[in-house]
Amino acid sequence: MDFLALLIICVKVLLVFAATMLTVLLMIYAERRISAFIQGRLGPNRVGPHGLLQPIADGIKFLMKEDIIPAGVDKPIYLLAPAMLLIPALMTFAVIPFGSDITLFGRNIPLQVADVNVGILYILALTSIGVYGLVLAGWASNSKYPLIGGLRSSAQLISYELTMGLAIVSIVLLSGSLRLNDIISQQQGHFLSWNVFKQPLAFLIFLIAVYAETNRLPFDLTEAEQELVGGYHTEYSSMKFAMFYMAEYANMITAAALTVTLFFGGWDLPFLNETSMGMLGVVLSVAAFILKTAFFLFLFIWVRWTFPRFRYDQLMNLGWKVMLPLALFNIFITAGYLALTI
Amino acid sequence: MTFLFYFVACLTIISALFVVLNRNPVYSAVMLVLCFFSIATLYLLLEAYFVAVLEIIIYAGAIMVLFLFVIMLLDLGREAALPKLKKLDKALSLFLVVIIFLGILTLTIWSGGDLHQTLNPSSVGDIKAVGKALFTDYLLPFEVASLLLLVALIGTVYLAKRRVK
Amino acid sequence: MATIIKSYEPTFWDKLYIPALVQGLLVTFKHLLRKKVTIQYPEEKLIPPEGYRGLHRLNKDANGRIKCVACDMCSAACPADCIDIIPGSSPWDDGKERYPVSFEIDLLKCIFCGFCEMACPEEAIELTEIYDFSDYTREKLIIDKDGLLDVYDKTKDKNYYSNSQNLTIKE
Ligand code: SF4
Numbered sequence: 001m002d003f004l005a006l007l008i009i010c011v012k013v014l015l016v017f018a019a020t021m022l023t024v025l026l027m028i029y030a031e032r033r034i035s036a037f038i039q040g041r042l043g044p045n046r047v048g049p050h051g052l053l054q055p056i057a058d059g060i061k062f063l064m065k066e067d068i069i070p071a072g073v074d075k076p077i078y079l080l081a082p083a084m085l086l087i088p089a090l091m092t093f094a095v096i097p098f099g100s101d102i103t104l105f106g107r108n109i110p111l112q113v114a115d116v117n118v119g120i121l122y123i124l125a126l127t128s129i130g131v132y133g134l135v136l137a138g139w140a141s142n143s144k145y146p147l148i149g150g151l152r153s154s155a156q157l158i159s160y161e162l163t164m165g166l167a168i169v170s171i172v173l174l175s176g177s178l179r180l181n182d183i184i185s186q187q188q189g190h191f192l193s194w195n196v197f198k199q200p201l202a203f204l205i206f207l208i209a210v211y212a213e214t215n216r217l218p219f220d221l222t223e224a225e226q227e228l229v230g231g232y233h234t235e236y237s238s239m240k241f242a243m244f245y246m247a248e249y250a251n252m253i254t255a256a257a258l259t260v261t262l263f264f265g266g267w268d269l270p271f272l273n274e275t276s277m278g279m280l281g282v283v284l285s286v287a288a289f290i291l292k293t294a295f296f297l298f299l300f301i302w303v304r305w306t307f308p309r310f311r312y313d314q315l316m317n318l319g320w321k322v323m324l325p326l327a328l329f330n331i332f333i334t335a336g337y338l339a340l341t342i
Numbered sequence: 343m344t345f346l347f348y349f350v351a352c353l354t355i356i357s358a359l360f361v362v363l364n365r366n367p368v369y370s371a372v373m374l375v376l377c378f379f380s381i382a383t384l385y386l387l388l389e390a391y392f393v394a395v396l397e398i399i400i401y402a403g404a405i406m407v408l409f410l411f412v413i414m415l416l417d418l419g420r421e422a423a424l425p426k427l428k429k430l431d432k433a434l435s436l437f438l439v440v441i442i443f444l445g446i447l448t449l450t451i452w453s454g455g456d457l458h459q460t461l462n463p464s465s466v467g468d469i470k471a472v473g474k475a476l477f478t479d480y481l482l483p484f485e486v487a488s489l490l491l492l493v494a495l496i497g498t499v500y501l502a503k504r505r506v507k
Numbered sequence: 508m509a510t511i512i513k514s515y516e517p518t519f520w521d522k523l524y525i526p527a528l529v530q531g532l533l534v535t536f537k538h539l540l541r542k543k544v545t546i547q548y549p550e551e552k553l554i555p556p557e558g559y560r561g562l563h564r565l566n567k568d569a570n571g572r573i574k575c576v577a578c579d580m581c582s583a584a585c586p587a588d589c590i591d592i593i594p595g596s597s598p599w600d601d602g603k604e605r606y607p608v609s610f611e612i613d614l615l616k617c618i619f620c621g622f623c624e625m626a627c628p629e630e631a632i633e634l635t636e637i638y639d640f641s642d643y644t645r646e647k648l649i650i651d652k653d654g655l656l657d658v659y660d661k662t663k664d665k666n667y668y669s670n671s672q673n674l675t676i677k678e
């Protein structure tokens with residue numbers, strides 16, 4: 001590994017990190033503005049042009065606030081929990097390709113931080129690790145509401161991770177590889193070769209599971225404000241609270257990007273061959289990726305401000321009695337089809 | 343690479359020790375997760391990516407979360423909830439540990455002694471190799487294991503469904 | 508007669524839930540594009556409807572003199588007991604004998620019920636549409652006679668919000 005290769009990797013890591021953080025800020029802004037619009041309000045529009053600097057003002061506010069550590073908390077775990085949530089959330093994006101390969105300084109640079117051959121499993125592993133942040137935050141707070149929130153999150157995430165994994169399995173069956181790049185290249189070319197059209201059921205299951213995994217409404221039982229006063233992060237304040245907040249949005253960004261990669265051809269533009277178009281193709285592919293991801297991020301917000309929250313037993317029923325059998329059925333159908341055609 | 347190996351190996355052992363020595367079950371669970379992570383890193387160093395990721399998904403991601411769930415649900419988080427060990431118990435467990443340790447040691451030395459066996463790494467962790475092995479050489483154990491899980495599942499359902507009289 | 512309530516039986520279409528979900532999403536999307544109802548306060552101000560009960564004023568007669576005759580009716584009617592009047596004989600000699608030497612309303616006590624307005628035999632006290640008169644100290648929120656007469660000058664043309672400060676509501 002020479003110096004240039006190392007430099008390229010560093011630049012890519014920094015770029016992805018910066019882009020994720022920037023998107024987190026934008027998402028916080030977008031969430032507030034869009035929710036306001038849906039409710040017929042205007043939302044924050046005073047700080048900066050159209051209120052764009054609002055998230056920065058919020059960040060400064062968080063930094064200036066008193067950092068309260070309540071009495072009776074389990075200090076080491078209480079302090080570690082936000083990081084345990086945020087780090088996996090930020091790490092997940094590493095394997096997602098966000099554009100076609102670029103040629104710079106006479107070498108081929110894939111627009112992806114790490115091309116892992118078990119990419120999907122890597123993402124599943126990291127999302128399953130994220131639970132610890134929630135559970136331990138709930139436990140360490142030494143308070144009943146966070147504890148209930150933490151318990152709920154552990155049960156919920158395990159149930160829906162299973163469904164999500166099974167939905168992904170049907171995609172993997174089609175592509176025959178766990179590398180995200182292979183999955184994208186398998187979807188290239190025609191419009192209808194995108195996986196949404198081949199696997200509509202898997203897409204639906206995956207989408208619902210993703211909402212449960214990211215703890216977003218209608219599945220935000222872990223932080224249900226009305227019953228749990230904020231759930232696992234009730235006892236957190238200041239920057240540690242902000243970290244939970246950022247982790248939630250970072251998870252959403254990864255989830256949206258993953259949805260795009262698995263079901264909407266990733267950076268692929270239909271009917272175009274990006275790799276043969278040089279620089280223009282790269283720009284186009286990155287733009288396509290960003291646009292598609294932006295749509296799913298918007299969908300996250302849109303859904304949140306449309307649907308009411310599930311009850312806990314409804315959530316579990318949906319997960320185990322509807323989604324899981326459906327996902328298994330889908331795998332069965334897909335495998336049967338593949339066995340017959342190949 | 344060697345340095346990394348020794349570092350991670352030490353981390354594994356230390357975290358494993360903490361799992362046993364800690365009086366607080368939640369801390370033990372967290373340490374066990376750390377232990378799984380270091381083991382996964384060891385697999386990574388062997389270039390067995392698939393096994394490494396599986397280690398994290400299954401053990402750290404699913405099983406330990408359930409452990410934590412149970413620990414929190416039963417409110418075992420407080421150290422006072424645990425019984426204090428008596429002298430006799432301590433002596434007995436120490437005795438058992440020494441016996442088992444010595445047993446393992448003799449077995450390893452007996453069986454050829456060379457601890458520095460090198461494996462062909464790429465054949466171990468490859469997902470295709472794992473799948474092939476699972477469905478050809480190890481088909482019977484695989485099916486038996488799945489049957490075992492099914493039995494466990496039915497048992498759980500039965501226990502959960504039983505009415506309290 | 509007993510009313511028979513037909514229980515709701517979900518059809519297969521209902522049980523799919525997806526169409527209903529999409530319908531819900533479309534409803535919120537329509538709202539997303541709708542005109543916003545927010546009034547951006549310091550720049551735009553809401554014009555209260557006719558009959559709004561805001562800050563008081565003391566009316567003046569055609570000669571520009573205070574209409575109030577210090578009869579204390581308003582003070583007696585006031586449920587919050589926040590009107591404080593010191594009567595005196597008027598300096599004018601055209602039949603009006605009494606007038607308030609001092610007339611103070613404690614706006615922090617006032618509940619803006621409008622009883623004073625109704626009790627007044629001279630139509631001398633009235634509630635106006637002014638609603639943004641907050642201040643930093645309690646003392647500043649006890650309005651005196653001059654202040655109340657001043658309010659009359661500001662609001663007599665009924666255009667306190669729409670005209671006098673050039674504030675318009677964006678349509
Ligand atoms: S509005 Fe009601 S409370 Fe206020 S001064 Fe008049 S009578 Fe009293």
Ligand code: SF4
Nearest residue numbers: 575576578579581627
């Ligand atoms: S305002 Fe009206 S009711 Fe009150 S003292 Fe004057 S004249 Fe009488």
